[in-house]
Each structure stands twice: as C-alpha cells, then as structure tokens.
Amino acid sequence: MVRLVLLFAFATLVALALQTMLPYWLPLGPYVPDLVLILAVDLGMRHHSAVAALMAFVMGYAIDALSGTQIGLNAFMITLVFLLAYELSSQLLVTNVVVGMLAVFVGVMIKDLGSIVINSGFSGLANYPALMRDLLGQAAVSALLAPVVFAAMARSKKMLGLLATGRREDNSTGKRWLT
C-alpha cells in the first residue's frame, strides 16, 4: 500500500507540473488535458480501498493549491469522480481501456461543469455553446490521453510488484478498513 501511495504521489506531482507548464509552452488554449483526473479514474477503477479514496481527495487538494481561489473545490470534484469511477467498475464485469476513456470523458465534463456552477452559480453557464465547445474539447483530449496514462501507471505498478497489468485490485479477502 505504501508503494502505491508513493507511486500516485509521484505521478500527481509530475501531472501537476505538466498541467501547469504545458499551457504556457504550447498553444493549447482551453484544451489542457486533466492528467490528475485520469489518475483519479485509474484509482477508482482499479483500487477499491479507503486509502484510494483518501489519495483522490489529496490529489484534488493538490490541484486546489495550484488553481483558482477556493480550497476544497477540486478536492470535492476529484473525490466525486473517483467515487463515480469506483461505482462504475463495481457494476461492470469488464473495465478495459475504452471504459476508462469514457469514464475520463464523463469525469472531465462533470468536474468542469460542477466547478463552474459551484464557483459562479448558473450565471457561469451563460455563454453555453462556447463553454460546451471548450469543455468537450478538454474532455476529448483527456480521454484520448487516458490510455497512455493508464498504460504508464500499469507498467509502473507492475515494476513495483503492485498488481498485474489491467486487472482490478481485489480486496474481498482483506479485513482492514484501509486496505
């Protein structure tokens, strides 16, 4: 479990560094991939534990440190996306890359729309068509990048001996709350 926490902590730092640097060096406009959210979806779909939920919360809190003015907003939205990914993987028999991409796409839409509504109320959605174009673009870019991030995480986990690539973590035999 410690190795998993360290892996995600490192991955989150790298993702945050990329997310803050990419828009400055490339003309991405609003289409900045949400790499931390992809990591949260990976957590929700493959790691069914309370520590994973806590990690998702901390990842959101880390985004709050580098974005916007309200502490707790991204912590809330990333935890929510984690929970949705967890529920999705609990209901489905198969959680492959396509399901992951769909979860990332929907997750980005929910996170961005939720953030705007919480931040500015429904008046934030006044320019609906332009806003939706930007959000759909960002969700699509994030979904397209998701397989790369999933593969990188699976490879890293395999290297650290955490779990077999692409398979869901099974905690049904454990008895500790945090595992």
Add this chain to the structure above:
Amino acid sequence: MNSSFLWRNRVVLTSGLLLLLSAHMLTTGVRPRDPAARPGEALMGVLSPVQSASAHLVEAAHDFWHDYLALVEVQRENQRLHAELSRFQNERARLAELETENRHLSELLDLREALGMRAVAANVIGSDATGLSRTFILSAGTRNGLNAGMAVLSNQGVVGKLIATSGSSSRVLLIDDHNAALDAFDQRSRVRGIVAGVVDDGLTMKYVGRSSDVRVGDAVVTSGLDGTFPRGLLIGEVSRVERQGPGLFVNVSVAPAVDFRRLEQVLVVTDPPPRIIAQDQD
C-alpha cells in the same frame, strides 16, 4: 452484521466523508491565505524548482529545434559555411532573446520609475493547473519581499494580484478570472464601476448606470479605491456597450490591455498604494 455493512461499503463511506470535508472547506471559505492552505504553499514550493527547470528545458529544446531547421536549410552549403552559419544563427537567436528580455525589463523599469513605488520584477514560470481559472505562477516569492494581496503589473497595464506565496514562487489571480474584481473608472467620462472577469474570457464593467456616458473605445483605468492597485493604471478599453433590456445598469464589455498569453516578465508592486477617499458620484 453492522461491521459487515461498513466493510462492504468502506470505499463509498470514506468517499462520502471526504466529500463532506471538502464541501465544508468550500462553504467555510478556506482561502489561499488561511492556515488550512499551508500544505498547498508547501506544494507550490516543491513544484517551483521543477517548473523553473522545465522552463529552461523547454527553452533549450526550442533553441535546438530552431537550430535544426536552420541546418536543414543550409544543407547544400559546404561544411565550413554550415558551421559558421549555425554559429551565427545561434548567436543571433541568443542576442535577439537577450534584446527582447532587455526591452521587457527596461519597460518594466520605466514603469517602476513612473509609479514612484518600490516594485520587484518576476518571470512567469507556470500557468493555472486546470485552465478553468486564470492564474499564473511567478518566479519570485516571500524571499523577494512578495506577499499575498500585492498588485501585479506589466508595461501594458494591470495584470492581477498575488493570492498565494511560497519562499521562491507566488501565484497571481489575473483580472480576467471570474473571481477577480477591481474598482475602476472610465478615463474620459470619469464614470466609476467594478471591473470583473467573466467565465468565457474578457472583462465586464459592472454597476454602470443607464444614463452614464460610456462609449466604445474609452480607456478604463484603476481608481485606486480598492487598496490594491495604484490609481490611473490602464485596465483596457470599452469594447461594447449594451443598453437594451430592463435593469438599472448597462452591460459594458472591456477588452483587457494586457495580452495574458504573451506575458513573460511582470512587476509586483511591494509598496501599498496611497489611500484615496472616494467622492460621491452624481
């Protein structure tokens, strides 16, 4: 039975508790300046060397790419000319970069002298982590005398204000963020209003009465009444005035004077602006 229920639903229950905690942080209004935000400042401190290193790396890669293109163009030239040309191009690119940086810094120096206040120059080393908010990360922090609440300017006009600082970096909330607002007036007609950011880019000037004399092309400048920005700094110019529809106020759109995507160096005013007492507007 109960422990089995708790065990089976441990992820949902933990997530629910964490959602409640983050909702509590949201509703109680934990701001970047509060003690609860200290771990975030530490994170900024951890990331700023990475961001600075990345900035240098990307700059080196950019130079390398330009060198490569130049080499392709002079492929048919002989080896001596090839090497010489490459060397001169490198030198020229470096000098051009130095000249641009020098020009920016000179303009910032002129601005600082014109302001007559103490100020610190800083480089922009990063952008907002999500793209939904409009913030920048600067290469200077508390070690350079910066603190949250200080005004950030460029030679083009008002950029924003500092909302969080760590030892070696700080974060600026740009004036076109939907959470930003500053007191301003129309320079020609002296009509006052509050300039605020809107979600889909740009600025709006709020609370301008229907009978006010505001026209497209008017310069909008800071009033100095908000205690952050010195008086008379350019914010932008009026790009649209809509008087149709009901309501007490007109919709005034303002085009920012600063091109936020091209910002490289900024000036942070470390002196508090002089206090100005508001006079009633007729």
